[in-house]
Amino acid sequence: MGRGHWLKKRIIPILTVLLAVAITIVLFIYRDKVADFGNYGYLGAFLVSLISCATIILPVPGIVVLFALGADPNLNPVLVGLAGATGGVIGEITGFMAGYGGRGMIQGKGRMYAMVENWMRRWGGWAIFVFAAAPLPIVDVAGVVAGAIGYPVWKFLLIAWPGKSLKYIILVLAGAWGWDVVMGWFG
Numbered sequence: 001m002g003r004g005h006w007l008k009k010r011i012i013p014i015l016t017v018l019l020a021v022a023i024t025i026v027l028f029i030y031r032d033k034v035a036d037f038g039n040y041g042y043l044g045a046f047l048v049s050l051i052s053c054a055t056i057i058l059p060v061p062g063i064v065v066l067f068a069l070g071a072d073p074n075l076n077p078v079l080v081g082l083a084g085a086t087g088g089v090i091g092e093i094t095g096f097m098a099g100y101g102g103r104g105m106i107q108g109k110g111r112m113y114a115m116v117e118n119w120m121r122r123w124g125g126w127a128i129f130v131f132a133a134a135p136l137p138i139v140d141v142a143g144v145v146a147g148a149i150g151y152p153v154w155k156f157l158l159i160a161w162p163g164k165s166l167k168y169i170i171l172v173l174a175g176a177w178g179w180d181v182v183m184g185w186f187g
Contacts, residue, residue, distance in 0.1 A: 041069075041072075041074070041075055041080075042075065042079055042080060042083040043083070044065070044069070045065075045066060045069055045080045045081075045083040045084040045087065045172075046083040046084065046086060046087035047087060048062045048065045048066065048084070048087070049062050049066065049083075049084040049085070049086075049087035049088035049091060049168070050087035050088065050090055050091045051087075051091065052088070052091065053087070053088040053089070053090075053091030053092050053094075053139075053140075054091035054092075054093075054094045055091075055094070062084075062088070063171065066080065066081070066084045066168060066171055066172055066175070067171055067172065067174065067175035068175060069172060069175065070171070070172035070173060070174065070175025070176035070177075071175050071176060077169070077172040077173045077175070077176040078169055078172075078173075080168075080172045081165060081168040081169030081170075081171065081172040081173070082165055082168075082169070084168040084172070085161060085164040085165035085167075085168045085169075086161065088164050088168065089132070089157050089160045089161045089164050090157070092139060092140070092143045092156075092157070092160060093143075093153070093157070095139075095140045095141075095143030095144045095147070096143040096144070096146055096147040096153055096156060097147060098144055098147065099143060099144035099145060099146060099147025099148035099149075100147035100148065100150075101147075102148070112141065113141075113144075113145065116131075116141050116142060116145045117145050117148070117149060120142065120145050120146060120149060120151065121149065124151075125155065125159040127142065128142050128146065128151075128156060128159045128160050128163070129159050129160070129162065129163040130163065131160075131163070132159070132160040132161075132162075132163025132164045132167065133162075133163035133164070133166045133167050134163075134167070135167065139160060139163070139164065142160075143156065143160075
């Protein structure tokens with residue numbers, strides 16, 4: 001076993017996991033600053049989603065900002081949803097990297113992992129689409145599993161984007177249509 005192989009097999013996966021964890025911690029610490037990106041319209045939707053989806057496990061307020069952006073009459077809710085989905089799916093790369101880099105540490109660990117891995121192997125892209133479209137942030141789990149089983153990153157992103165787009169468009173439209181109702185309760 002050569003030095004390059006050892007480096008690739010041992011050091012790079014560890015660095016990948018550490019990078020994903022570092023990104024998560026930094027974004028969690030500065031989560032209040034992330035919410036300020038909502039003031040930048042479509043770019044803000046993209047950035048908030050990119051940053052909030054780049055965190056693994058720890059919550060960052062991306063969904064709340066997108067919902068509120070739906071109430072902005074100067075913005076098209078569908079375009080806000082698409083911008084958010086684009087940023088969000090790019091942000092999912094950190095979960096994918098954590099799975100890819102930590103595959104030896106996480107494969108076969110836990111019922112949730114085993115269940116998602118089974119679905120990914122059985123249904124492949126359909127499982128990714130459903131996880132991305134689900135109203136819960138479970139696409140993180142799918143990204144980690146996809147990385148761990150060696151699913152191609154380009155394919156993961158290409159399939160997750162329509163699912164995330166569907167979820168975010170519905171979320172932003174709910175914000176657009178329901179904001180007046182919500183505000184009516186308080187006024």
